[in-house]
Amino acid sequence: MRRTILCVLVIVFAIPTMIFATGSQEASGERVGSAPGPLGAYDAPITMTWAVPTSPVNQLLDGDTYDDNRWSQLYAEKLNIDLEVAFTADSTTAAYDNKLNAVIASGDLPDVFRTANFSVFTELALNDQVADISSPYDEYATASVKAFQERFTDAFEGVSLRGGLYGIPRMNDNFHNAPFLWIRDDWLENTGSEPPETVEEMVELARLFATGDPDGNGVDGDTYGLTMSNGLLAQNHTSVRGLFSAFGVPGQGSGIFYRDASGDITYSWIQPELKEALSLLNQMYEEGLVNEEFTANGLNDLIEDITSGRVGMAYGSNWGTWYPYNLVYQRDGVITRAYPVPTIPGRPYRVGISSNKGGAVTVLRAGYEYPEAMIKMLNLYDETVNGGGQDGYATYWANEQYRLSPIYIDLPNEVYQTDLNESFRTGSSDNLTPFALRSYEYVIGFGDGDGPLKDDPNAYGTWGQMNPDGSLNVVLQKYIPDGAVVQNIMAQTVPEVWRTNVAVLETLTLTTFTDIIIGARPVDAFDTYVEQWLRAGGQATLDALEEIYPEE
16 A cells, blocks of 8 residues: 555656656746857747738648748747747738737737737837847847848838837838729720820720720620729728829828928828819719729629629729739739829829838737847848748748748838849849849749740739839839829827827728718718818827928
């Protein structure tokens, strides 16, 4: 009997020792050490949780999942960092922002996450909910990573608050925010039309598309003229920002703040010229030249109509050949192209873009024990994608695979457009970086839908943006030379009154504009809306911005 009790006691007291011996240092409460250097692996696995902003363009290839994929495997292999997904949500709808807001309110933040809402970022930083990564960045970031900070000083300045660095910003020149008019090639050909250069020509083309047979199926009137969605002002496709630009009103997403002709700060969506634009949209709606059910449909609700061929013309952003018009090309082999926004003769047009100091930011939860891990991951990403040759690019970036990494060099194609233009001019790609070279090869390889890469979705996506007549060159060769680009004044410092009231003001704007377009309210309701907007925090925001951003 004594022998049995002794055996039991030995087993019981051995269990904690066995657990301690086989567990990780992290689990034991000790800080895990690591090899020296910017890519030094940890001596034992450490865990990092992250939020996954999903999108219809995300692709999970070769059996990858959000929990286990090429990037999570690479970080585990090279750095001994185990990634765990905190949550996933669609970032093309309000789902991701809503989920992130709920998580922020609960205080249970992922270790690494991304926000495209600069007001949210600023609030998190000022409330010390995200970490100042200045020290680990200075100590661990490679020279290659730090070179991005030198090139994109505005972007890094935007995430630098109170003398600290509170995130890794989207590194761009933001001219990609500008709107375009996207039209299917076959609809122009079938109707014997040219791309419209004026608003009047756009309306006439919408009339042909809505009443005729642009899809060639033998049925008149079963297609849309100008396609819109209930996200009228969204930084996306099927918005009407491009039309508003023709009336001299620069806008982007929630609207932008800029100085008017008198030098005072004003706001895009309260400009009197919008009455004329909204009146035109109402006339088009009454005539059936726009999809009458747009009030019930977001962009994702229109995907079936886009894919099946009911949509042939819509305003939108620069990435249309990546999504959603890639679906048209995959189904029918038909190219949809970006054209400059049609304008009004004799009137200046203006396109709005975000401040280069404000954009999407990847942040680290305050209190995370291994802040240098975020920088090491960024270094490894840069080495793999930008320094790993074509194999690294093809495996870890192409086909949207970069989105599976919690942190990445958020460097859109537009920053390389001038380099590609020089290669187009000379016919030589010798001086291009691996990233730019791949873009060049995609454009050349796609041709005009007749090249050796005509079936490669990456080639079509890149070609639509970066060919000599692509969306990015529309900005570089037309919008900028015309002096049409207007940058948002509001950047890293957001007035408290705006943060408090922006949701209400956005709803007020969208509701009023929609009601005027569908005829539920007269166009003069716009004047009442402006008064309401100013009283509901708009005027206080304008006043605050004058103090924060004095005229230089």
